[in-house]
Amino acid sequence: MKRFATAVIILLIAVGFAFAKDYTVMKKAGGYTVEVKLDKNPPITGPNKMEINIKDDKGVNVTDATVVVEYMMPAMPGMPAMNYKAKTELNGSRYLAKVNFSMSGAWAINIKITRAGKTQAVKLNVDVN
Numbered sequence: 001m002k003r004f005a006t007a008v009i010i011l012l013i014a015v016g017f018a019f020a021k022d023y024t025v026m027k028k029a030g031g032y033t034v035e036v037k038l039d040k041n042p043p044i045t046g047p048n049k050m051e052i053n054i055k056d057d058k059g060v061n062v063t064d065a066t067v068v069v070e071y072m073m074p075a076m077p078g079m080p081a082m083n084y085k086a087k088t089e090l091n092g093s094r095y096l097a098k099v100n101f102s103m104s105g106a107w108a109i110n111i112k113i114t115r116a117g118k119t120q121a122v123k124l125n126v127d128v129n
């Protein structure tokens, strides 16, 4: 019976991890409402999957934009500033990108949304483990 109880507890812990909440941020940019998700919370050093959903001022999904993710870490002792860029690919109503953080610490993310010749930017900061 004790062994069964232990097994149940381990199972519950495993389920808890499986349903750990994604990293999600909602931001407004121009007339857009932008939801940004990372598959790891907190984000990790190495590859993280990003999902971006963009809605216009009427709440309609925007699927005709060019979306680029820039991410950077400012210079620190012994390390020059690092700047990266990731393209996104539209999948249904979400733009998908792979963001590869090369070290832990504070990163700035700048998501550029270009549509009909106009660019809006969404900025966020993440603390990478």
Ligand SMILES: [Cu+2]
Pocket: 073, 074, 076, 079, 103, 105
């Ligand atoms: Cu650094």
